[in-house]
Amino acid sequence: MIIDDEPDILAYLSAVLEDAEYLPCFVNSDMPVLKGIEMEDPDLLILDVLMPNRSGISIYREIRSSKDFRGLPVIMISGMQPAGESVVRELEEIFPDPDMKPPDGFLEKPVSLPKLFHLIGKLLD
Amino acid sequence: MVNSITDLKTWIQESLFDAVPMCIAVIDEDFNLVIANRAFEEKFGPWKGEKCYAVYKGRDTVCHYCNGSMAFNDGKPRIKEEVGSDRHGRLTRYIKHTIPYKDQDGNIPFLLEISTDITDAERIRQEHQLILDHIPCNIVVLDRNLQIVRGNKLFKQTFGNREGDFCYKAFKDRVVECEQCPARRTLEDGQMHHAHSQVRDIKGRTVELQVTTVPLGLSDEKLDFVMEMAVDVTQILKLEDELKIAHAMMQAMIATSIDGVIAVDENRRVVIFNPAARNLLDVPPGHPVTRDDLSAILPEDFMDMVGKNTSPVYLADTQITTLTGNIIPARVVGMRLMVGNRDMGMAFSVQDLRPLKNLEKEKIEAERLAEEEKTVAGLAHGVKNLIMALEGGLYMLNTGMKTQKTDRLDQGLEILIRNTERISMFIKEFLTFSKGRVIQASPSDPVEIAREVVDLYSARAGELGIELSLDPEGIVAPANLDYEGMHECLTNLVGNAIDACSMCVQDEPCHVWVRVREKDRAVVFEVEDDGCGMDYEVKQKVFTNFFTTKGSGGTGLGLLTTKKIVHEHGGQINLESEAGEGTVFRIQLPLDRLPEAVLEEE
Numbered sequence: 077m078i079i080d081d082e083p084d085i086l087a088y089l090s091a092v093l094e095d096a097e098y099l100p101c102f103v104n105s106d107m108p109v110l111k112g113i114e115m116e117d118p119d120l121l122i123l124d125v126l127m128p129n130r131s132g133i134s135i136y137r138e139i140r141s142s143k144d145f146r147g148l149p150v151i152m153i154s155g156m157q158p159a160g161e162s163v164v165r166e167l168e169e170i171f172p173d174p175d176m177k178p179p180d181g182f183l184e185k186p187v188s189l190p191k192l193f194h195l196i197g198k199l200l201d
Numbered sequence: 202m203v204n205s206i207t208d209l210k211t212w213i214q215e216s217l218f219d220a221v222p223m224c225i226a227v228i229d230e231d232f233n234l235v236i237a238n239r240a241f242e243e244k245f246g247p248w249k250g251e252k253c254y255a256v257y258k259g260r261d262t263v264c265h266y267c268n269g270s271m272a273f274n275d276g277k278p279r280i281k282e283e284v285g286s287d288r289h290g291r292l293t294r295y296i297k298h299t300i301p302y303k304d305q306d307g308n309i310p311f312l313l314e315i316s317t318d319i320t321d322a323e324r325i326r327q328e329h330q331l332i333l334d335h336i337p338c339n340i341v342v343l344d345r346n347l348q349i350v351r352g353n354k355l356f357k358q359t360f361g362n363r364e365g366d367f368c369y370k371a372f373k374d375r376v377v378e379c380e381q382c383p384a385r386r387t388l389e390d391g392q393m394h395h396a397h398s399q400v401r402d403i404k405g406r407t408v409e410l411q412v413t414t415v416p417l418g419l420s421d422e423k424l425d426f427v428m429e430m431a432v433d434v435t436q437i438l439k440l441e442d443e444l445k446i447a448h449a450m451m452q453a454m455i456a457t458s459i460d461g462v463i464a465v466d467e468n469r470r471v472v473i474f475n476p477a478a479r480n481l482l483d484v485p486p487g488h489p490v491t492r493d494d495l496s497a498i499l500p501e502d503f504m505d506m507v508g509k510n511t512s513p514v515y516l517a518d519t520q521i522t523t524l525t526g527n528i529i530p531a532r533v534v535g536m537r538l539m540v541g542n543r544d545m546g547m548a549f550s551v552q553d554l555r556p557l558k559n560l561e562k563e564k565i566e567a568e569r570l571a572e573e574e575k576t577v578a579g580l581a582h583g584v585k586n587l588i589m590a591l592e593g594g595l596y597m598l599n600t601g602m603k604t605q606k607t608d609r610l611d612q613g614l615e616i617l618i619r620n621t622e623r624i625s626m627f628i629k630e631f632l633t634f635s636k637g638r639v640i641q642a643s644p645s646d647p648v649e650i651a652r653e654v655v656d657l658y659s660a661r662a663g664e665l666g667i668e669l670s671l672d673p674e675g676i677v678a679p680a681n682l683d684y685e686g687m688h689e690c691l692t693n694l695v696g697n698a699i700d701a702c703s704m705c706v707q708d709e710p711c712h713v714w715v716r717v718r719e720k721d722r723a724v725v726f727e728v729e730d731d732g733c734g735m736d737y738e739v740k741q742k743v744f745t746n747f748f749t750t751k752g753s754g755g756t757g758l759g760l761l762t763t764k765k766i767v768h769e770h771g772g773q774i775n776l777e778s779e780a781g782e783g784t785v786f787r788i789q790l791p792l793d794r795l796p797e798a799v800l801e802e803e
Contacts (some may be wrong), residue, residue, distance in 0.1 A: 088592070
C-alpha cells in the first residue's frame with residue numbers, strides 16, 4: 077500500500093512496484109486509513125511523512141496503536157532530510173515510547189529505487 | 202551737732218521699731234504675741250491677743266517642730282526657714298531669727314522673732330531651678346578652681362553627681378586643666394567663650410559637646426563663678442556626617458548615570474546637568490546650559506506641565522532637540538521638587554531611546570530571518586516532491602518505451618510536462634518571495650484595504666454560493682501600513698477561506714467573514730470561514746512548511762508570503778481552527794511596532 081498526497085508520486089511508485097511484480101494498492105483520501113488497511117490487507121505500507129491534509133506521523137501512530145495492524149511493516153518516505161528538525165523531533169517523540177516501535181525503514185525523497193527494493197525485499201521475507 | 206545725734210537717738214528709740222522693714226514680734230511662753238512692729242502687722246495681719254501660730258501660720262495648735270519652744274528651753278538663738286500665710290492667706294516664705302530675751306535672773310520670759318520675707322526670692326529661685334533643669338543642656342557652675350559647685354538635672358543624669366570634682370576630671374578624666382579651657386578664659390577676661398569638647402558620659406559613651414562659658418559674678422571686682430553650658434551635639438554631628446555621605450553618593454550617582462539628569466531651581470535656572478546629559482544633547486565642554494537652552498531641548502510646554510503637577514510627568518516616547526539641532530527619540534520624566542509647600546525647582550531624567558529602538562529593529566529582523574530559514578526548509582520538501590515526480594515521469598517514459606506500453610508513455614510524458622511547469626512556476630514565485638517587495642508604509646485606512654479585497658472576491662463568492670461579508674468593528678484609525686502588502690495578505694487569506702469553503706461539503710451555505718478592528722493598541726484583521734476546519738496536525742504545519750491544500754495546483758507560497766509581510770509590519774499572524782467547525786486567521790499589528798511612514802518622493 078502507498079499513502080502519499082502527491083498523485084504523480086503515487087503513479088510513479090505504482091508503476092515501479094508493478095514492474096517489480098508487486099501489487100500496489102491505495103486508500104481513498106476520505107476514508108479513515110485503518111479502514112482502508114483493513115479492506116486492502118496490504119503486506120507492507122509505504123507512508124509519506126509530511127502531507128498537507130493528513131499527518132503521516134499520526135497515521136503511523138494509529139497503526140502502531142491498533143491491535144490488528146501494529147505488526148504491519150512500514151517504510152516512511154519524506155521530503156525532509158533525516159537531519160531536518162521537525163521530523164526527527166516528531167519521530168523522537170514517538171520512539172521513546174516503548175509501545176511504539178520505529179518504522180522499519182526511512183527513505184528520503186527523491187527515493188532511490190535500489191534502496192527501496194532492498195528494504196521491501198528484506199521486510200517481506 | 203549734739204542735737205542731731207540726740208534727735209537721732211530719740212528717733213531710734215521711738216520710731217526705728219516701726220520703720221524697720223523686717224517683721225519683728227515678741228512672744229511669751231504661752232505663744233501669745235506681746236509686741237509686734239508695723240511691718241509685722243502689715244505682713245501677717247492683726248496680732249493683739251492672738252497666738253503666734255495662728256498669726257504666722259493660721260493654725261489652731263502649736264507647730265510640731267516649734268523653734269520657739271526649743272529656744273525657751275535652752276536659751277539658744279535659732280534661724281529657720283518657715284512657711285506660713287500672710288494677712289490675706291497667701292503663701293509666704295520667710296527666714297525667722299529667734300532670739301531669747303534673758304532677764305536678770307537668767308529666765309527667759311520672751312522670745313524676739315525677726316522675720317525676713319523671702320517669698321519673691323524663693324519664687325525666683327524655684328523658677329530659676331526649673332529652667333536650669335529643663336533646658337536640654339548640661340549646665341554646671343564652676344568656681345575659680347574649676348570645681349563643680351552645682352549641676353543641673355541633665356548634667357547629673359549624664360555625668361553623675363560630680364559636685365566637688367574638678368570639671369576636667371568629671372568630664373574628661375584628666376588630672377590637670379585642659380589647655381584651651383573656655384571656663385578658665387572666661388574667669389580671666391570676664392567674656393563669653395566657646396569650645397568644642399569630646400567627653401565620656403557616665404555610661405562610658407563618647408559625647409560631643411558644644412560648650413559656652415559665661416561669667417557669673419557676685420561682686421564687681423572679682424569673678425567668683427563661671428557657668429558652663431554644654432550642648433550635646435553628638436547626634437547633630439552624626440547626621441552631618443550621614444548627610445555628607447548621602448550627598449557625596451548622590452553626586453556620584455548623578456555624575457555616573459547613563460541617563461541624562463537635569464535639575465533647575467525655582468527660577469528655572471539650571472543647577473544640575475550631568476555628563477550624560479551634556480553628551481546626549483551635544484553640549485560643548487564648558488558651555489553653561491541656560492534656561493532658554495533647556496526650554497529648547499525639552500518638548501514644548503513640558504516644563505510648564507511639570508510645574509503644574511504634583512506627581513511626576515512621563516513622556517514614554519517623545520522627541521528632544523539637542524543644542525546642535527538634532528532630534529532624538531527619548532523617554533523624558535519630569536518632577537516638581539517641593540519641600541513642604543515650598544517650590545524648590547524641578548528635576549528631569551532623559552533616556553536615549555535609540556539603542557532600544559535599534560534593538561527592536563534587530564529583533565524584528567532576526568525574527569524575519571528565522572522565518573525565512575523555516576521557509577527554506579519547508580520549501581526544500583516541496584522541491585523534492587517535484588523532483589521525485591520528474592523522476593517518476595522519466596521512469597515511466599523510459600519503461601514505457603522499453604516495454605512498448607503506450608499508456609505508460611503517455612502518462613510519463615504528461616507527468617513530465619506538468620511538473621516542469623510546476624517547477625518553473627514554483628521558481629518564479631520563490632524568487633519573488635525571497636527578493637520580496639520592500640514594504641513601504643504610509644498612513645492607510647485598514648478598512649479600505651479590506652473593502653477592496655472583499656469587492657475583488659464578491660463575484661467569485663457569489664458564483665460558489667458562499668456568503669462573503671465585510672464587518673468593520675468600531676472606529677479604526679489610519680495606521681502606517683504598506684497598502685499593497687496588506688492587500689496581498691488579505692487577498693491570500695480570503696482566497697484560502699473561499700477555497701476552504703468550496704472544498705468542504707456542507708448542508709448550509711458557507712460563510713466568510715472579514716473583520717477589521719482596533720484592539721489593545723493594535724490593528725486587527727480577521728478572516729473567518731465556517732468550512733471544514735483543520736485537524737491538529739495540519740494546523741501545526743500550516744505556516745512552517747511549503748504547504749498547500751490545493752492538491753497539485755498552487756505552490757503554497759501564498760501563506761508564507763502573507764506571514765512574511767505581516768512580520769515586516771512588526772505584527773503576528775495566527776490561526777484558530779476546529780476540524781468540522783471552521784477556521785479563523787488573525788493578523789495583529791501593534792501600533793507601536795509598525796514601521797515608520799516613508800515620505801512620498803517628488
